[in-house]
Amino acid sequence: MVDILYERHIKSELDLALESARIVNLIGPRQIGKTTLVRGMLGNGHFVSFDDENVLAAIEADPQGQMQILIMSANGEPIIIDEVQRSKKIALTIKRVVDADRRMGQFLLTGSSNVFVSADVLNSLAGRVQTLKMLPLSSAEIDDAGPCLILDWAKESGELNALPPCRSISKIEVIDRIIRGGYPEIRHLSERSRQRRYREYIDTIVDRDVADVMKIRLPDSMRRLINQLAVRTGNEPNMTDLGDKVGLTRQVVGEYVDILERLSLVIRLPAWTSGEAGRDIKQAKCHLIDTGITAALRGLAAGDFALGKDQTPLGALFKTYVFTELLKCISLQRDEWRLYHWRDRRGREVDVVAESGNLVVGFEMKASSTVTRADFDNFDVFKSGPAAKWDFLGLVIYTGDQVLAFGDRQFAIPVSIFSSFPKATTQS
Known part of the structure; x- marks a missing residue:
């Protein structure tokens, strides 16, 4: 090849x-x-x-x-x-x-x-x-498109007619891209070879790169921790529970996660607060940096998400996929943006909150080709509560193929938007 x-x-x-x-x-x-x-x-x-x-x-x-x-x-x-x-x-x-x-x-x-x-x-x-x-390949780089400037669009317009036409990508193709990941030399391999290479990659990280940052006494515990983080990607990890499962103290788990973050294998998404929302959850979420690695560690293949199969694991992978797509394009926007998540004590949450100036953009991820008004309910809670003093725009990213308006600056947008901006929009 x-x-x-x-x-x-x-x-x-x-x-x-x-x-x-x-x-x-x-x-x-x-x-x-x-x-x-x-x-x-x-x-x-x-x-x-x-x-x-x-x-x-x-x-x-x-x-x-x-x-x-x-x-x-x-x-x-x-x-x-x-x-x-x-x-x-x-x-x-x-x-x-x-x-x-x-x-x-x-x-x-x-x-x-x-x-x-x-x-x-x-x-x-x-x-x-x-x-x-530098992070693994973005969808735009894979498709030879321009960088995704969706946050620029949100700040400058927020009007649907200002978005580029979304590429036509089926849900099956989205799942395939999630499972393959963004490592240039690995993503093209056959399923069995790809999963083996990703697992070997983790062994290399533990055996070589981790040692460059800090000498650890229990490399096998580090491997087990990475596996557990793969199962929990996109969630707020309980360090005590993680420690119990991998045989480490809570403090050591925290130190190991710090090492993995320094190596860009794990990304922590901090909690958003307006400064007044005292009841909001302050725990960061942890995402593995690549869904191909995550799927390989969990032994998940595209066939595991066929019609009639349990779609629960796909939801977590899809959240991590969209979050990392945002992460890969954030430095290419004209303005400075920061990414967070939000959840209150009643469990209502916004998967990603992007903040710049007085604007916050909420992202909800739905690994489905259909979307309903109920998918925007958490946006309503968020913008009328902790974000009441902010300008707000809400986006549900889904696997369908239509851009849909749900009123009051809230839209459903196909996940293919991340590879739909033309190269002509690339900033000089």
Whole structure:
């Protein structure tokens, strides 16, 4: 099979970052295409990978000396360091270089976690480093469409006639895309091979990437924890209950989840509050970053969601799928947005709340090809209660094929909207 080279939307951000920062730090999960992207962008840069044990050993033994060799070899071009998180000494070494040289775009670093996490290093590098996060493929990238600008649309118009026509994608195709996930080298494999590769991928994360962040005593417990988080994706995890199931204390579970978040395998979605809604739930939700991994860990295949089968697992996968689609396009909007969830003590909730300025956009996910007015009930509670002082727009994302209006700035929109914006709308 010929490899497909996807056009990644983060490239435009990366180009700008190289013009405005001495160090550009591109972080994201392993095997999502970071190396392919940076090597394709910078054909003249000097590339080195710390996955090469010899190179890593040399850097750790003599970071200053090896850095001088890299600088001479680069001859003024950017130095590209792949899997940079594997070195414990590189951050301070790079800091010394950029302190003495003010040129932009000197270093382009890629890794599964941020090497600049030390408070001392962060403070001393203020204004010198820009960190970008790259995630698995979005639907728009898979379909060779423009980035989804649905939040720009919500802020600038909110009118249905301003939305692009939604692509025609059947529910079966949506399920297939959810099950395949967004890892470029894995998603095209056959079902059995794909599930095996995703499970092996988790083993690699635990055995290598986790150790780069923190030495853990119980790697098997970490694997069991990831499996449990896959079952609970899109939910508010009970750390005590998780600890009981995987044989860890509540505190250690929290530490392990922190590690997985640093590695971009798990994303925590914080709770939204207006500042006055004292009875709202404050617990964050946890989503695995990729539905392909989630499905593989749960042993779910597309056939498990055929007519007559239990659709409950699909609901959770669909929520995570839509949330991660929003996450992948949020940095490409013109304005700054933050994502949250909302739930009150009576269990009424909004799956995702996007906030920018005085506008909040609520997203409810429904893994069904039909939608009714009852699917908007929680929006009514939310906008008349905790969000009463905010401008509000409510969207139910579903697997149907029609854009529908349900009154008072509330709409049902097909999930295909995430790959329906044309390339012409891409920001320069």
